[in-house]
Amino acid sequence: MKMKWLYPAALLLWLVLCALIGVAFASRAVHQAESELERVTGRLAEDIAQRLNATEAQLDSYAGFSTFGQHHGELTEHSLLLRQFKRHRAIVLGLRVRRVNEDERAAFERELSARRGRPVAIHGYDPGRQPPRFTLEGGGYYPVVSMMPAGELPPPFSPALGMDVSRVDFLYDALRQSQRRELPALSRPFALGDGRLGYLIIRPADEFVLQPAPALLPDRQFVALVLRVDDLLPRPLNLPPGMRVQLWHQRYGQQDPQGRFLDTGRVARGPFETLLFPSLELSRSTGGSTPSLMLKVSWQLGWAQIGLFEWLVMALLALVLLAVLLFGVNNLLRCHVDRVAREQELFHLANHDALTGLANRNLFEDRLQHAIRRVRRNGKRLALLLLDMDRFKPVNDTYGHAAGDRVLQLIAARLNEVLRGEDTVARLGGDEFVVLLEDVDADADVAQVLERLQLALQEPYDIDGGTVTLGVSIGTAFYPHDGDSIEELLAVADRTMYSAKQRAAER
Numbered sequence: 001m002k003m004k005w006l007y008p009a010a011l012l013l014w015l016v017l018c019a020l021i022g023v024a025f026a027s028r029a030v031h032q033a034e035s036e037l038e039r040v041t042g043r044l045a046e047d048i049a050q051r052l053n054a055t056e057a058q059l060d061s062y063a064g065f066s067t068f069g070q071h072h073g074e075l076t077e078h079s080l081l082l083r084q085f086k087r088h089r090a091i092v093l094g095l096r097v098r099r100v101n102e103d104e105r106a107a108f109e110r111e112l113s114a115r116r117g118r119p120v121a122i123h124g125y126d127p128g129r130q131p132p133r134f135t136l137e138g139g140g141y142y143p144v145v146s147m148m149p150a151g152e153l154p155p156p157f158s159p160a161l162g163m164d165v166s167r168v169d170f171l172y173d174a175l176r177q178s179q180r181r182e183l184p185a186l187s188r189p190f191a192l193g194d195g196r197l198g199y200l201i202i203r204p205a206d207e208f209v210l211q212p213a214p215a216l217l218p219d220r221q222f223v224a225l226v227l228r229v230d231d232l233l234p235r236p237l238n239l240p241p242g243m244r245v246q247l248w249h250q251r252y253g254q255q256d257p258q259g260r261f262l263d264t265g266r267v268a269r270g271p272f273e274t275l276l277f278p279s280l281e282l283s284r285s286t287g288g289s290t291p292s293l294m295l296k297v298s299w300q301l302g303w304a305q306i307g308l309f310e311w312l313v314m315a316l317l318a319l320v321l322l323a324v325l326l327f328g329v330n331n332l333l334r335c336h337v338d339r340v341a342r343e344q345e346l347f348h349l350a351n352h353d354a355l356t357g358l359a360n361r362n363l364f365e366d367r368l369q370h371a372i373r374r375v376r377r378n379g380k381r382l383a384l385l386l387l388d389m390d391r392f393k394p395v396n397d398t399y400g401h402a403a404g405d406r407v408l409q410l411i412a413a414r415l416n417e418v419l420r421g422e423d424t425v426a427r428l429g430g431d432e433f434v435v436l437l438e439d440v441d442a443d444a445d446v447a448q449v450l451e452r453l454q455l456a457l458q459e460p461y462d463i464d465g466g467t468v469t470l471g472v473s474i475g476t477a478f479y480p481h482d483g484d485s486i487e488e489l490l491a492v493a494d495r496t497m498y499s500a501k502q503r504a505a506e507r
């Protein structure tokens with residue numbers, strides 16, 4: 001049996017095992033990455049919530065002192081606000097907004113103009129126009145009644161005094177949210193004057209503080225802060241390679257660029273990496289007292305997930321596996337070769353004569369059987385020659401058994417020399433040999449072989465201590481003429497051999 005397939009099979013097994021090791025290490029890396037993603041997402045969500053809570057606290061204190069300012073003058077309010085701004089760099093602007101009904105509008109504008117010392121009218125804001133166009137429509141208004149600082153203001157707040165918040169959809173949306181929940185609400189982000197992103201946080205002012213100012217009841221007042229988006233998240237973000245952070249307003253879809261607070265952008269990965277490694281993602285709702293932001297952290301994993309140590313361990317495991325497999329295959333092959341050699345040896349011992357190396361009776365009968373079957377098909381003849389040496393016993397008696405053995409070996413060698421390769425010669429025992437000639441065409445051919453055998457075997461044999469000469473008596477039998485079984489053929493050959501021996505003895 002050929003065992004050459006063992007090497008490719010071992011190589012295939014090795015590749016499969018290497019792939020399994022790779023998968024095990026990769027799944028371990030993915031598991032670690034999942035924990036890391038959870039940790040980073042939790043940390044960011046926590047951070048954002050804390051920052052928004054701090055901003056809400058600023059807004060709460062602004063709500064307090066803005067009404068206080070109405071009693072003690074705006075100068076006091078502004079100086080308190082300025083102090084707050086200095087401590088909290090993220091704050092860009094503080095605003096106070098008040099609801100004014102249509103029938104109160106004229107009185108309100110008069111009062112605001114008198115307070116500001118210049119004409120102030122309620123106006124809308126159309127950011128689509130360059131320069132922006134300020135318009136006004138009927139109904140109720142939410143004009144800005146106070147703002148800080150009053151200098152260079154970012155759109156949509158320039159000029160903000162008297163601007164109707166309800167005409168800016170995203171600001172009005174935040175205002176309505178805060179009104180409904182009686183809690184702070186966030187607007188979507190918008191561009192500040194310096195091009196950076198800002199957002200507005202707004203809440204109703206504390207009405208019980210307004211009690212001593214009946215002129216303002218039943219109007220609702222709101223306070224708002226405009227803050228920089230940059231300060232909503234820790235800087236730098238310190239993200240692992242390949243990680244992407246997206247933060248958007250819950251009232252906008254993830255794909256809507258209007259609601260986007262932050263997007264660190266997709267990280268480029270090779271096609272092989274995207275094919276082999278999974279992409280993980282985790283979303284969290286975050287914010288202050290009313291979570292209004294969505295945080296999504298996605299992570300396309302890649303080669304970087306598997307560290308140098310893991311690569312080394314994998315390479316080592318692969319090498320050890322290869323060595324073990326090659327060792328196993330070599331051992332298997334060696335065992336196989338040994339077994340085949342042992343089988344061949346056993347076969348030889350079972351079918352050959354130990355002294356001369358010629359076929360024994362067993363093998364001879366087998367060959368004869370095969371030859372009879374072949375000849376039955378092709379109609380040819382077989383000849384069986386039975387050889388018995390004359391005067392062999394005296395060799396043993398005179399020169400010893402070892403010399404007799406040597407002579408038997410020399411006889412075998414001469415038989416092999418005289419006969420063709422395809423003829424079978426066997427030792428039946430003692431000094432008796434048998435020859436099988438196949439494809440015999442004519443009797444003359446057999447006679448020729450008999451003569452050659454007799455000449456060769458009658459030549460003197462050199463042994464230790466002298467030279468011996470032997471005779472040989474040969475009996476013949478033909479298949480199918482003399483029988484069609486081995487026993488019949490051997491019996492006929494034995495008879496003719498015996499007659500030949502007698503003739504030789506008489507001479």
Ligand SMILES: Nc1nc2c(ncn2[C@@H]2O[C@H](COP(=O)(O)OP(=O)(O)OP(=O)(O)O)[C@@H](O)[C@H]2O)c(=O)[nH]1
Pocket residue numbers: 355388389390391392393394396400401402403404405408429430431
């Ligand atoms: N050395 C040796 N002698 C053997 C072996 N096997 C048998 N013999 C001997 O060979 C002899 C064969 O006997 P025979 O055939 O009667 O002897 P022979 O002198 O040839 O007599 P004829 O055949 O009548 O001429 C016996 O003496 C056996 O002991 C063997 O393996 N080695």
